[in-house]
Amino acid sequence: MPTVAPIDLDDHCLATEFLGEVPVFALASGQVVRLDHGTHHHELHDGLLATARTWDGHGLVTGGEDGKVMRLNADGSESTLRGPARKWVSVVAAGPQGAVAFADGKAATVLLSDGTEKSFEEARTIEGLAFAPKGLRLAMARYNGVSLTFVHGSAPALDFEWKGAHNQVTFSPDGRFLVTSMQENALHGWKLDGKPGAEQRHMRMTGYPAKVKSLSWSSKGKWLASSGAPSAIVWPFSAKDGPMGKAPLELGQRADAMVTCVACHPTEDLVAIGFGDGMVLAVRIADSKEALLRRPGKGPITAMAWNKPGRLLAFGSQAGDCGVVDIAG
Template sequence: MPTVAPLDIDGHVLAVEFLRDTPFFVSAAGAVHRLEGGEKVSEAGQGLLTVIRDPYSDSLVAGGEDGKVQRISASGEVTELAHAPRKWITQLAAGPQEAIAYAYGKSTFVRLADGTTKEFTEERTVEGIAFAPKGLRVAVARYNGVSLHWVGMTAQPTILEWKGAHTGVVFSPDGQFVVTTMQENALHGWKMDVKSGAEARHMRMTGYPAKVKSLSWSAKGKWLASSGAPAAIVWPFQGKDGPMGKAPLELGTRANIMATCVRFHPLEDILAIGFIDGMILAVRISDNKEALLRRPGKGAITSMSWSKSGKLMAFASEAGDCGVVDISA
């Protein structure tokens, strides 16, 4: 049976991520708690709105109500990367070559390693941003679709159109697909192998009873897990056409209790599913075998993260009841 080491933090916890083998818990109030030979706390300003892990370095990037974009290192040190006074920073992405993207209003800004910044403007408000896995290219989600910008070029962006409000965006690990979350209870996807002048092929992923707030790709990119239902909805991407014409898996089904967070294991096709009542299940894709990682708690699971080895899984909740699960026990 997995063992759980609990950690109580005051208020809403936005994110938990492992840096090296240390779990970092970041609260909306700006406190950064790291479990490194005991609990250590540093401050990242007041009123954080979003926190992401930089996949290219051992650091986190945070944005807040004070208009600051900050990097949090593995030692807990906080460094300011950008500042947009009187703006709320709600969208962040981290890319190759130390590039960081942030957005407010109708503009996306890409800050390069040398400190220079490039601005890309849209006709509508930016709702989500993501870097492509190869090349310095950024996807911007907005009303009626996605714009794809090459950071180092002045060329016109590639436009992926689909009517409706797109609230977030991700690339598949191989760069072959772009998928958005939508204001309606759906995902939408495009296949990226289009020839010049041709329209990208669409994938409609619908049928959710609630909005999708959490997405996670499996280690090899064969599966895309999503929240927004009383189970994790997991779409197949192993074929060249992705989920076109295929039904998703439904893992960890629980009557009327909604899944709020999903996170794939870093090495195996095992999915951690966090629910609105604080319970966490792990489900193996190959045989649907379930393991209870945590019993229900005080609040909905807002974030989960695996250590690099996959032996530890940290979780955070909106009520601040957090912890680390040791699944090697």
């Protein structure tokens, strides 16, 4: 039977991650709480807006209303990647080779591990950033689509156009697909493995009753789980054309609560589903078998993350009632 170790943080939890084996909870106030043989509080920002875990799994990159970009490591050490600035940093991303990207307004900056900085300008505000799984390529989501650019070299950015506001962007783990969540209740995707110069292949994933705020790829990239409905909407991506012409799975269906957060297990085809009433379920993708991980709480689940072995699940809520579930009990 799963056991829950609760922690009450009295603030909206925007993100949770495991840095190594250390769970951290990033709060809207700008504080990050680290559970490592006791509770450690790190005052990183005057108002936190965005977080991303580094690719090595040992650091958390954060951006805030104070314009700062910070890094917190598993051992509690802090570093300032950019000092206070006038514009809010509302989106950050971590990439291969220690690269970090952040956006403020229409500009995105990439900080490389050797101290080099690269800047990219868009015509509209950048709402989402993601690094490709291979090679230093950065996707920038904005109004009417996504720009995809190589960090090194001077090749022009590739534009993936689709009308509307795109506010989150993610690559499939194998790099074959690019998917955004939109201001309307929909996801949009593009195939990236077409021949150069060929017409772009689009994927429209619609029918959500609410905005999609949470996305998570299964470990091998066969499935993309999403929030925004009374069940987790899980799209199939194993076929050559991804979900085109295929219906999604609907997992963890409940009549009285919306799914607010999803997190796929790091090794199994299993998804943790957080709801608007604070409940958390684990559901196996193959047969929809459900296990209750946490009963309803004080507020909607807003953040979840598995540790690398997949035995522990950290969760956070809008009301600050957070915790760590040990699924093996």
